[in-house]
Amino acid sequence: MTTQTRNDKHSLILARGAQVMIRRGYHGTGVQEIVQAAGVPKGSFYHYFASKEDFALQALEALYRPRLERYRVALNEAPGTPCQRILAYYRELTAHFSRQEKPEYHCFIGSLSFEMAELCPPIGQKVLAILGQSVELLADCLEQARRQAEIAADSDCAAIAEFIGNAWEGALLRMKVSGSVTPLQRFLDQLARLLECQ
Structure with a gap:
């Protein structure tokens, strides 16, 4: 995976996941909802974010x-x-x-x-x-x-x-x-x- 691809996926998870968290709140949003919104596997989340x-x-x-x-x-x-x-x-x-x-x-x-x-x-x-x-x-x-x-x-x-x-x-x-x-x-x-x- 190139650096650009990694950056793009990181930005995608941030953008899509943030939209979910904005609407559902912090406690109403789980990692599963974030990765579903971004269309990426759950492992990708923990590659970019510690928690x-x-x-x-x-x-x-x-x-x-x-x-x-x-x-x-x-x-x-x-x-x-x-x-x-x-x-x-x-x-x-x-x-x-x-x-x-x-x-x-x-x-x-x-x-x-x-x-x-x-x-x-x-x-x-x-x-x-x-x-x-x-x-x-x-x-x-x-x-x-x-x-x-x-x-x-x-x-x-x-x-x-x-x-x-x-x-x-x-x-x-x-x-x-x-x-x-x-x-x-x-x-x-x-x-x-x-x-x-x-």
Whole structure:
């Protein structure tokens, strides 16, 4: 088996297995369900992963590394001022959900947080690390806004970034429960007021 083939199979198991775990939860997903979704024998799973916990840790990294990179690009390389880039990013996400007949959102990191953060410290630490990276990216963009006098000179950019991240996650949860994008639209309204950019 070539290195490329091994990498492809590893990525396939991660992608297909993560989708199962996102929908069924950590405890509701066994190794058998993961390998069935990937169409590989059970032995292949243990060739790439030491355990289901190891799989979850690798899946978190595989799913959120590209998402964090897209976030970084949106906040740093898109047109507009820092505040405009932040608002544009969340407007685009809200528009994405608005186009769905019934807004659907399955949050892998949220699901693992609820199920495993206390029971499995390595998963809890990985979740915190990913959330921390997201806050840092947003805080860096807000720092640019502060330097450009878009927001107050005494703004606590890290605290504002954490507040925005928490508010967004809460809005997504409310959207999932209600089946409506109204919580996201209200989030956007308040974000625009917070950043004082329309």
